[in-house]
Amino acid sequence: MKNVVILISGRGSNMEAIVRAQIPGAHIAAVISNRPDAAGLEFAVRHGIQARVVDHKAYPSRDAFDAALAELVDTLSPDLVVLAGFMRVLTDGFVNRYAGCLLNIHPSLLPSFPGLHTHRRALEAGVRVHGTTVHFVTPTLDCGPVVIQAAVPVLADDDEDSLAARVLTQEHRIYPQAVRWFVEGRLAVTEAGRVRVTGESAGPDGWTVPPVEA
Ligand code: GRF
Numbered sequence: 001m002k003n004v005v006i007l008i009s010g011r012g013s014n015m016e017a018i019v020r021a022q023i024p025g026a027h028i029a030a031v032i033s034n035r036p037d038a039a040g041l042e043f044a045v046r047h048g049i050q051a052r053v054v055d056h057k058a059y060p061s062r063d064a065f066d067a068a069l070a071e072l073v074d075t076l077s078p079d080l081v082v083l084a085g086f087m088r089v090l091t092d093g094f095v096n097r098y099a100g101c102l103l104n105i106h107p108s109l110l111p112s113f114p115g116l117h118t119h120r121r122a123l124e125a126g127v128r129v130h131g132t133t134v135h136f137v138t139p140t141l142d143c144g145p146v147v148i149q150a151a152v153p154v155l156a157d158d159d160e161d162s163l164a165a166r167v168l169t170q171e172h173r174i175y176p177q178a179v180r181w182f183v184e185g186r187l188a189v190t191e192a193g194r195v196r197v198t199g200e201s202a203g204p205d206g207w208t209v210p211p212v213e214a
Contacts, residue, residue, distance in 0.1 A: 002079035002183045003029040007069075007086040012040015013168065014084035014105055014175050019047055021176035026183045029076040032069070034088050050076075056088060066094040073098075080182050083137065084175065092139040100189070102137040103182065105175050107167050109133060109149055114142035119163045122154060130154050130163060132171045134178040136189065145195045147178045147187060 004026050006015045012031070019028055031044035034056045044051040054072055059065035065088070073081060083104040095102060108118040109131040122130040131151040138144035150170035154163060181187050186199045 001025060001027045003027050003077050004080045004082060004179065004183070005029050005073050005076050005078040006031045006082045006084050008033050008038055008040045008084050009035050009087040010038050010040065010085055012038060012043055012085065014171055015040050015082075016043050017172035018082065018084065018176050018179055019043070019049065021180070023176060023180045023183055026080075026179060029078065032072060034065070034069075034086070040085075062089070062091055063093070066091045070094055070097055080179065082175075082179060089141060090137070095137055095139050099138075100136065101182075103147065103178060104135055104137045104142075104144070105171055106133050106135065106142050107164070107171065109151060110135060110142055110146060119160045119167065123158060123160065123163060128154055130167060132167050132174065134174055136195070145189050145193050147181070147195050147197075148174045150174045 002025055006028060008015050008031060015031055028049050030050040030052055031040065032052045032054060033041050034054055036053045036055055041051045052072060054069045056065045059068060079101060081098050081102045110133040113121050129151050131149055133149045134147045136144040150173060152166045152170055181197055186197050188196045188198055190196060
């Protein structure tokens with residue numbers, strides 16, 4: 001069994017998708033939120049998963065918060081730490097501590113639109129294709145090796161909410177897939193920083209296109 005620790009800050013729908021996927025070989029050791037009011041914590045409790053809070057407001061600095069978070073995470077003997085809507089920028093110290101076993105999901109086709117308000121920026125830029133990326137976390141924000149991406153069309157009448165909803169549906173497909181690959185030991189990062197999915201049924205690794213919607 002691989003211990004998976006999931007960090008959230010709010011709704012937790014990606015965490016939920018990963019839990020519901022019931023990935024063989026993955027034990028969800030805990031869901032940790034930096035916000036006591038994160039809605040996702042309730043889902044974790046209802047599903048018998050250890051739910052913990054490390055409130056960033058209780059710490060005087062980013063370093064102090066990250067140190068407390070790492071202390072808790074380490075007690076769970078994690079094989080994989082999953083950032084699922086965790087809205088805190090982590091220190092290099094934290095990121096390096098879990099190098100190679102820290103995944104994030106970002107709501108854009110990286111390297112386009114790192115940072116916040118990705119859907120609004122995609123609409124403003126007039127792109128025809130948008131999407132989401134699961135990547136290994138490195139110290140540079142939203143910049144680590146790409147594990148899997150899913151693309152969605154940007155429709156003429158889209159607003160931020162409709163586009164976000166279309167992307168989120170894809171997030172819920174690709175994040176469990178990425179975790180499954182990790183747990184199966186099938187992700188390798190090349191020296192050039194590219195992710196290879198090993199194994200027979202890897203298929204078109206790291207790229208999924210949903211059926212185009214009407
Ligand atoms: C997702 O869009 C994710 O890509 C981004 O934050 C959002 C979190 O949603 N990092 P949820 O909390 O998983 O529902």
